Amino acid sequence: MCSITGCGSGKTNLEDATVPLALGLDVEDQKLHYYVSAPVFSKDIQKKSREAEGIAEGLRQSKNQQDAQFPGSVAGRNYQVIVVGKELLKYKDWFKVMDVTFRDPRNTITDRIIAVDGPVSDIFNFQSKDQPPILIFLKAIVESGSKSSATVSTTAQELHRQLYDRAMTPAVSEIKIENNKIILKGTTLLSHQAQYRTSLTYQESSLLQILKKEAGPGISLTFPVDKLQQTVPYNVDNVDKVSFTLGGTSVKIKSSYENGEFRYKVNVKSIIAITEKFLEFELLHNFNDMEKKLSEEMKVAIEKLIEKFQQYEIDPVGFGFFARAYQYPSYKEVQDNWGKELSRAQFDVEVDLRIAATGAVE
Numbered sequence: 001m002c003s004i005t006g007c008g009s010g011k012t013n014l015e016d017a018t019v020p021l022a023l024g025l026d027v028e029d030q031k032l033h034y035y036v037s038a039p040v041f042s043k044d045i046q047k048k049s050r051e052a053e054g055i056a057e058g059l060r061q062s063k064n065q066q067d068a069q070f071p072g073s074v075a076g077r078n079y080q081v082i083v084v085g086k087e088l089l090k091y092k093d094w095f096k097v098m099d100v101t102f103r104d105p106r107n108t109i110t111d112r113i114i115a116v117d118g119p120v121s122d123i124f125n126f127q128s129k130d131q132p133p134i135l136i137f138l139k140a141i142v143e144s145g146s147k148s149s150a151t152v153s154t155t156a157q158e159l160h161r162q163l164y165d166r167a168m169t170p171a172v173s174e175i176k177i178e179n180n181k182i183i184l185k186g187t188t189l190l191s192h193q194a195q196y197r198t199s200l201t202y203q204e205s206s207l208l209q210i211l212k213k214e215a216g217p218g219i220s221l222t223f224p225v226d227k228l229q230q231t232v233p234y235n236v237d238n239v240d241k242v243s244f245t246l247g248g249t250s251v252k253i254k255s256s257y258e259n260g261e262f263r264y265k266v267n268v269k270s271i272i273a274i275t276e277k278f279l280e281f282e283l284l285h286n287f288n289d290m291e292k293k294l295s296e297e298m299k300v301a302i303e304k305l306i307e308k309f310q311q312y313e314i315d316p317v318g319f320g321f322f323a324r325a326y327q328y329p330s331y332k333e334v335q336d337n338w339g340k341e342l343s344r345a346q347f348d349v350e351v352d353l354r355i356a357a358t359g360a361v362e
Contacts, residue, residue: 022135025097026085026120031055034062035124037135049133051124060100078108081138085120089196095163101156109157112142115188117176126182142173145184149209149219150202152187163194166335167320174199189316197312207305210249211317219246223297247271255322257330262323262345273357287355299351306347313339
């Protein structure tokens with residue numbers, strides 16, 4: 001029989017305790033709604049988690065409400081994931097709701113922050129026979145997605161740092177319910193006030209991780225190759241895409257300040273392996289042509305991503321770090337409105353891809 005202990009409180013059998021591991025926050029009818037999920041350890045109960053919900057002005061105020069909805073002793077609130085709805089993300093400074101998370105030392109600050117495209121209630125009430133309990137599943141898909149750079153993995157502590165560092169803006173993972181399954185959607189980008197700005201797809205998330213120098217080898221990217229198309233039997237449209245994985249990637253970012261504007265030179269170099277192509281294109285004897293085409297396509301994709309950051313006046317890459325380090329007097333004058341200043345910056349992007357492998361068939 002498993003048990004948990006506390007100072008001066010003897011022991012509590014695990015099956016008699018409640019350990020909340022997932023927290024949800026959302027806004028409905030201009031009121032803060034909270035959702036909590038805790039695992040059920042009893043072998044006699046088929047459903048392996050128990051959920052609670054309610055309305056409260058803050059998390060500390062909701063404590064008694066939460067306790068009233070769970071049987072047995074509530075053994076701490078070391079959440080593994082905190083799910084935040086987009087309706088709440090529309091409010092500036094919503095992050096203040098989590099003040100107790102950092103003020104009370106008994107709380108953990110390593111919980112993964114996850115944005116949901118839709119009501120948080122749908123996530124906590126979701127039931128599927130082929131998916132584990134929500135609290136386990138959500139953490140697992142975020143961790144696996146971040147390893148492949150399809151999203152980011154942002155803890156409460158990291159989000160706090162990103163919000164209070166004026167040289168960058170936050171990014172958190174994003175999920176949604178689609179075809180009766182909870183899936184990873186990509187990445188949510190926030191402003192300095194934690195307000196929702198825009199979302200990134202899987203591939204955009206991978207490019208973000210590359211620019212942040214946080215992407216490991218093995219990232220898969222797919223780009224169209226202009227003027228090279230091949231028809232496949234199941235699709236009436238022409239297929240012109242080539243997929244590849246990146247090996248070791250070098251990213252160099254240099255900043256300068258000229259004529260009242262910040263300027264950046266971004267240089268990306270990587271060794272790649274072709275993993276899929278439908279094109280009737282001979283790779284073995286045309287490496288240079290394919291390298292140039294893929295390099296150009298990746299360069300355009302990065303430029304469009306940076307333009308997206310500038311459009312929404314955000315800086316999830318942290319270009320502000322370079323300005324603060326190398327052009328501090330100029331940066332200091334605009335640091336309180338860095339997102340707007342970055343929207344005026346000029347970027348020069350160069351990508352150099354070298355093909356190292358084309359697969360066993362060529």
